[in-house]
Amino acid sequence: MDWLIHDYREDDLAAVVHLIDTTAELGQESVFSLAECIGALTSRQPAVVAVSQGTPIGAALAHLAGDRAWVMRIAIAPAWRGRGLASALLRELERRLVERRIRRIAYVLPEEELLGEGLRNAGYTRRPAVGYFEKAEPPTGPVANLLEELGGRLLPGDLWDKVAGMEAEKNLIERRVVRPLAEPERAARHGVRPPRAIALFGPPGTGKTTFARAVASRLGWPFVELLPSRLADQGNLAAALRTAFARIARLERVLVFIDEVEEIAPLRTEGAVGGMHGVTNELLKLIPGFREGEERLLVCATNSIRSLDPAFLRPGRFDYLIPIGTPDAAARAAIWSRYAATRTDVKLDVLVDASELFTPADIEHAARSAAQAAFERDLGDGTAPGPDSAGATTDDYRAAIAGCRPTVTPAMIEEFTADIGSHARV
C-alpha cells in the first residue's frame, strides 16, 4: 500500500479543506456543504486522512446523529482515484464509528438521474437526485455470541409500522416507553426517567407479543425472549433465570421479553404451585439489578394480571402496566383491509361491525376461511373467475365471521375491564 491512514488532526485542516474544495468538480460533490464539512472537522467529528509521502491525498469525514452516522464526504486527490483508496478510507472511518457505538452508517451521494419534465412544468427546480446507501452494523464478536446463546436477535426495522390500528395503545407506548428510551437526554431535561420494565396485559391474541417485538424493532435493540419452559430444561428455573440475567447484563442494549409471566411469578398464596415461590423471589431480586442498566427494557406479558404476585408488579419494579384490549373499529378496519384486498368491492365497514370483540388472530382466521370458501367455490363450478371476481366476497367474509367463535368472550371482557380498573398503571 502506498499510503497511511491516520485520524484527522487539527493541522490537517487546510489540506483537507483543499481536497474537498478541489475535488468537488470531479463528481465527488456531496450533499453536505464545505462549511458543514469544516464544521464537522472543527467539532472533532470522526474523520480520517490518507497520506502518501507526507502529502494528504484523501480524506473521509462523518458526523454523528444519535446512533446513526452520516458519511459527509470522501475526497480523493485526482491522481489517486481508482486505486482502492476510497474503500480503504471508508473502512478506517467505519471502524472508528463502530467504536463509538454507531449502528447505522448512511451515505447520501449525488446520482446522475434526470427528473421528469413534468416536475419541472409543475414549478419544481431540478436538484441532483440522491442515492441513499445505508449499512447496518450487526453486533460482532463476543456480544454476538452472547446474543446467540440467549436466543436473541435483531428484528426487522418495520414491525412498529406493521402494527395495524391500535392507535390508542400505540400512542401510549410511543410516548411513555419508546421516546424516553430513544431520547434519554431529552427526557432527562424534563426529569423523566425512561422506563426499565413494563407489563402488557389483556385477553389472548390481542397483540401483546406483537407490541413487544414492535418496540424492540422501533428502538433497534436486540430482542431476547426468555422462555420459562426452555430455562426450566436446564434444571433449576431460579438458577437458570439468574444465569440468563447475568448474560443479559453484559449486553449493551436489549429488550427482554417474558411471555405468560404469570407462570413464573404467580401469587405467592398458600398452596401455590410447588416450587414457584423460589422463582418469584428470584425474579423479584433480579429486577432491581436489571433496572440499573441503561438502554434496556423488560417487557412482561400476561393474560391474567390478577394472578400475578402484587409484590412483583409494584411501582419500583414495573413502571407501567398497560392494557392491550381487542382492537377498536379503526384497528379492525386496518387489519381487515390487510386481508380483504383481493377484491375492491368488499364492504369493509360491514366486516368491521360484524367482528366486534374479534382479536387480530380471529380476524386472520375468519379471513382465511373466507378465502378458502371462495377457492372451493371456484373448484366446484369449474369456471375460472374473472380477474375482478376472484377472492372472497363480503358474503363470504360475513359467513366466515358468523362461523367463527371469537377467542374473547363477553365474560373475559368484563374481567379485563375490571383488571384495567384495579391494575392498569399508565
Ligand SMILES: Nc1ncnc2c1ncn2[C@@H]1O[C@H](COP(=O)(O)OP(=O)(O)OP(=O)(O)O)[C@@H](O)[C@H]1O
Ligand atoms: N395490531 C395488529 N395488526 C395486525 N396483526 C396483529 C396485530 N396485533 C396482533 N396481530 C396478529 O395477531 C396474532 C396474535 O397476536 P399476538 O401473538 O401478538 O397476541 P398476544 O396478545 O401475544 O397473544 P397471547 O396472549 O396468546 O400470547 C399474530 O398473528 C399477530 O401478528
Ligand SMILES: [Mg+2]
Ligand atoms: Mg403472546
